[in-house]
Amino acid sequence: MAGKLPVSPLAPKGGFPDLPVIEGVRFASGAAGVKYADRADVMLAELAPGTVITGTFTRSKTRAAPVLDCETKLGGASEAGAAILVNAGNANAFTGTAGVTAVRAITGAVADLLDLPETRVFTASTGVIGEPLPHDRVTAALSDLKASLDPGGIEGAAQAIMTTDTFPKGATRQVEIDGKTVSISGFAKGSGMIAPDMATMLVYIFTDAKAGFEGLQATLSALTDRTFNRITVDSDTSTSDTLLLAATGASGVDVTGSDTFAGALEEVMLDLAHQVVRDGEGASKFVTINVTAAASEEDAERVARAIADSPLVKTAVAGEDPNWGRVVMAVGKSGAEADRDRLAIRFGEVLVAENGQVHDGYEEADAAAHMKGDEITISVDLGLGTAEATIWTCDLTAQYIAINADYRS
Amino acid sequence: MAGKLPVSPLAPKGGFPDLPVIEGVRFASGAAGVKYADRADVMLAELAPGTVITGTFTRSKTRAAPVLDCETKLGGASEAGAAILVNAGNANAFTGTAGVTAVRAITGAVADLLDLPETRVFTASTGVIGEPLPHDRVTAALSDLKASLDPGGIEGAAQAIMTTDTFPKGATRQVEIDGKTVSISGFAKGSGMIAPDMATMLVYIFTDAKAGFEGLQATLSALTDRTFNRITVDSDTSTSDTLLLAATGASGVDVTGSDTFAGALEEVMLDLAHQVVRDGEGASKFVTINVTAAASEEDAERVARAIADSPLVKTAVAGEDPNWGRVVMAVGKSGAEADRDRLAIRFGEVLVAENGQVHDGYEEADAAAHMKGDEITISVDLGLGTAEATIWTCDLTAQYIAINADYRS
Numbered sequence: 001m002a003g004k005l006p007v008s009p010l011a012p013k014g015g016f017p018d019l020p021v022i023e024g025v026r027f028a029s030g031a032a033g034v035k036y037a038d039r040a041d042v043m044l045a046e047l048a049p050g051t052v053i054t055g056t057f058t059r060s061k062t063r064a065a066p067v068l069d070c071e072t073k074l075g076g077a078s079e080a081g082a083a084i085l086v087n088a089g090n091a092n093a094f095t096g097t098a099g100v101t102a103v104r105a106i107t108g109a110v111a112d113l114l115d116l117p118e119t120r121v122f123t124a125s126t127g128v129i130g131e132p133l134p135h136d137r138v139t140a141a142l143s144d145l146k147a148s149l150d151p152g153g154i155e156g157a158a159q160a161i162m163t164t165d166t167f168p169k170g171a172t173r174q175v176e177i178d179g180k181t182v183s184i185s186g187f188a189k190g191s192g193m194i195a196p197d198m199a200t201m202l203v204y205i206f207t208d209a210k211a212g213f214e215g216l217q218a219t220l221s222a223l224t225d226r227t228f229n230r231i232t233v234d235s236d237t238s239t240s241d242t243l244l245l246a247a248t249g250a251s252g253v254d255v256t257g258s259d260t261f262a263g264a265l266e267e268v269m270l271d272l273a274h275q276v277v278r279d280g281e282g283a284s285k286f287v288t289i290n291v292t293a294a295a296s297e298e299d300a301e302r303v304a305r306a307i308a309d310s311p312l313v314k315t316a317v318a319g320e321d322p323n324w325g326r327v328v329m330a331v332g333k334s335g336a337e338a339d340r341d342r343l344a345i346r347f348g349e350v351l352v353a354e355n356g357q358v359h360d361g362y363e364e365a366d367a368a369a370h371m372k373g374d375e376i377t378i379s380v381d382l383g384l385g386t387a388e389a390t391i392w393t394c395d396l397t398a399q400y401i402a403i404n405a406d407y408r409s
Numbered sequence: 410m411a412g413k414l415p416v417s418p419l420a421p422k423g424g425f426p427d428l429p430v431i432e433g434v435r436f437a438s439g440a441a442g443v444k445y446a447d448r449a450d451v452m453l454a455e456l457a458p459g460t461v462i463t464g465t466f467t468r469s470k471t472r473a474a475p476v477l478d479c480e481t482k483l484g485g486a487s488e489a490g491a492a493i494l495v496n497a498g499n500a501n502a503f504t505g506t507a508g509v510t511a512v513r514a515i516t517g518a519v520a521d522l523l524d525l526p527e528t529r530v531f532t533a534s535t536g537v538i539g540e541p542l543p544h545d546r547v548t549a550a551l552s553d554l555k556a557s558l559d560p561g562g563i564e565g566a567a568q569a570i571m572t573t574d575t576f577p578k579g580a581t582r583q584v585e586i587d588g589k590t591v592s593i594s595g596f597a598k599g600s601g602m603i604a605p606d607m608a609t610m611l612v613y614i615f616t617d618a619k620a621g622f623e624g625l626q627a628t629l630s631a632l633t634d635r636t637f638n639r640i641t642v643d644s645d646t647s648t649s650d651t652l653l654l655a656a657t658g659a660s661g662v663d664v665t666g667s668d669t670f671a672g673a674l675e676e677v678m679l680d681l682a683h684q685v686v687r688d689g690e691g692a693s694k695f696v697t698i699n700v701t702a703a704a705s706e707e708d709a710e711r712v713a714r715a716i717a718d719s720p721l722v723k724t725a726v727a728g729e730d731p732n733w734g735r736v737v738m739a740v741g742k743s744g745a746e747a748d749r750d751r752l753a754i755r756f757g758e759v760l761v762a763e764n765g766q767v768h769d770g771y772e773e774a775d776a777a778a779h780m781k782g783d784e785i786t787i788s789v790d791l792g793l794g795t796a797e798a799t800i801w802t803c804d805l806t807a808q809y810i811a812i813n814a815d816y817r818s
Contacts, residue, residue: 058741060738060741060742061740061741061742061743061744061745061746061747061748061749062737062738062740062741062747062749062752063741063749093734093737094734094737094749094762094765094766094767095765095766096750096764096765096766098766128734129734129737129738130733130734130737130762130766130767131767234720234721236719236720236721236735236738236739236742238738239737239738239741310645311643311645311720311805311809311813312643312645312813315809315810315813315814316813316814318810318814319813319814321814324539325502325503325537325538325539326645328471328502328503328538328539328648329469329471329538329645329647329648330645331470331471332467332469332470332471332472332648333469333470333645334470335470336470337470338470338471340470340471340472340503341505343471353503353539355505356503356504356505357503357504357505357507357539358503358539358540396720396810397810397814398807398810398811398814400720400724400810401724401727401805401806401807401809401810402807404720404721404724404725404728405724405725405727405728405730405806405807
């Protein structure tokens with residue numbers, strides 16, 4: 001169904017951002033015909049020698065073959081450079097030994113093409129689960145891809161990996177460190193933790209910063225927990241979620257221990273994570289869930305996630321209903337420490353309930369006005385401790401059902 | 410919205426069953442006008458001296474006032490008899506100290522009415538959260554209720570506690586023990602773990618068996634885990650779920666340690682639990698999820714629940730799509746021990762996938778034919794151990810969204 005859906009009403013108004021060139025990276029995209037006709041469905045990123053590659057992946061126990069392959073290959077700077085090859089249209093997931101064969105065929109062909117060791121070739125596949133990936137179509141497209149490698153090709157790459165996405169997702173930040181500019185640019189696809197038959201969130205971020213593998217991997221893992229692991233569309237988890245961060249080092253600026261760099265990287269990651277939510281299937285509202293005064297950070301996240309994943313809360317948001325009773329319900333079911341009589345709940349800035357009952361001056365019209373916007377904030381103060389957490393999600397609409405209940409055709 | 414919805418297509422074809430009189434119990438129902446006009450909204454059950462009352466309750470951390478009150482009152486045979494009073498239309502949940510006052514006003518009035526100690530009066534409330542319960546309307550109806558107490562009044566009682574239910578739910582079993590007949594009859598309400606603004610699953614079961622409190626409570630708790638705790642409509646948990654089992658002892662048959670009695674009780678509980686799913690909001694399919702060959706029972710339940718609660722699986726069922734890729738996804742996200750390459754998946758009797766890939770002889774038309782029925786079975790063999798679990802649920806349809814996204818009016 002790619003391309004048939006209207007662009008999400010929550011898409012960034014300015015369209016795809018201008019992304020600065022990251023020295024040491026070239027992109028190409030093309031049409032391999034894996035499944036879709038008349039569109040690019042494969043992208044290649046070539047990375048200069050010296051590039052460090054870090055990553056985070058789905059925690060699913062049924063991870064797809066490309067994920068299992070990538071996990072073993074993360075690592076530090078190599079004289080050999082590196083490459084990333086991604087196809088859309090087929091996830092190469094739950095394909096048994098044929099899946100492993102397909103990964104090897106593609107990584108081997110890319111290694112030959114760019115004169116790299118196979119251990120430096122990363123792949124990902126997104127699309128239908130359970131059908132063998134026609135890897136010969138992908139490898140047949142490689143020489144054209146090599147010929148069109150271009151430092152400015154990042155938007156085309158972002159478009160080539162879309163499946164049910166309704167818009168390509170890009171983000172960038174530039175920061176000054178030691179008097180020099182360091183750039184970070186990335187793109188993502190995903191419109192649901194898992195899209196209809198076209199699973200997966202994929203994220204690729206590139207920077208010209210210089211960094212050691214272990215420090216950069218630790219930073220990336222910590223930031224993933226605060227960004228991509230804090231969004232949810234439908235609580236479902238893909239078999240293939242992949243985030244790779246490639247640092248070419250071309251700026252010469254060592255960012256080891258740099259809070260400035262980590263801050264900029266977090267902004268890029270959060271920007272892309274929010275765009276994934278904004279393209280959530282059927283989404284009409286972008287929802288921020290803030291939980292404060294929890295007994296522990298784990299409890300804060302658990303409560304925020306219970307609210308964000310509650311079908312009853314999500315449908316109430318879709319209906320523009322400030323239904324705080326459902327928020328109380330979600331707090332109660334989360335399993336986190338909670339005292340009914342200490343809860344305070346706000347929709348936007350409107351205090352709805354406190355001390356276990358409706359706030360004295362509460363007028364439903366005030367909260368209802370906030371719910372009519374397309375940026376909704378629900379805040380819960382547990383009144384117990386000092387820990388807090390934020391989760392971002394979208395509403396649950398009839399369009400989500402329509403997209404996902406359609407018989408595959 | 411009570412009464413405005415068409416009867417669920419999954420409702421039992423025979424209508425409300427004929428329930429035998431349970432000696433020692435009389436029922437009354439009437440219209441207190443708590444919220445609804447023109448319908449009964451309150452029911453009273455009077456229990457003879459000697460009745461043992463056991464119960465299980467929601468695990469929510471934001472339990473409503475009547476639940477907190479009931480929990481303290483469970484207990485063994487008393488010379489004083491007992492009573493249960495339930496109102497529909499207002500849940501008396503998240504009502505602060507006013508909620509406690511309302512419970513005391515009602516239990517006190519019922520105690521006076523029937524000459525019982527207050528510690529033997531059990532109440533429940535179901536309906537809107539967060540609005541003070543107009544308890545004076547309930548107590549004003551009590552003398553009429555007392556005047557109409559009738560051993561045959563159980564169907565009226567079942568109807569009086571409905572909120573968004575589309576049909577009243579009753580079940581019964583009779584068994585021979587020691588040459589005598591023991592009867593068990595019960596009724597339930599609930600159409601969703603929590604209904605729109607009208608939270609709560611309530612279940613009341615009555616038997617003329619004779620039993621000690623501790624043994625009967627242990628049996629009830631164990632059976633609850635295998636019946637009501639194995640159903641899910643939308644994964645949301647009410648603040649007020651209440652199940653009471655009252656054993657009058659009138660048959661004179663001591664059922665302590667009787668597998669025959671426990672088996673019959675489990676059948677009544679499962680029957681009522683299934684009827685709650687069959688009245689799930691917007692449900693068009695009744696879905697049984699069987700998980701076998703898990704490493705532990707906890708894992709089996711976790712996998713079954715992940716499948717049953719997955720919006721993507723539930724929408725696929727609504728769309729009659731044998732989308733086994735989503736089942737693989739749900740197995741992977743459950744967190745249970747799983748080996749992708751040992752999974753086998755069946756829709757009905759049709760083997761879809763095994764050993765980590767599509768089954769050789771699989772024809773999608775076969776599985777699609779099963780999905781067109783209104784009783785769907787999804788079976789997952791994890792290929793690891795011997796533990797198993799079953800969860801019952803329904804599909805997720807546009808009607809669920811329509812019911813739950815409607816602005817409260």
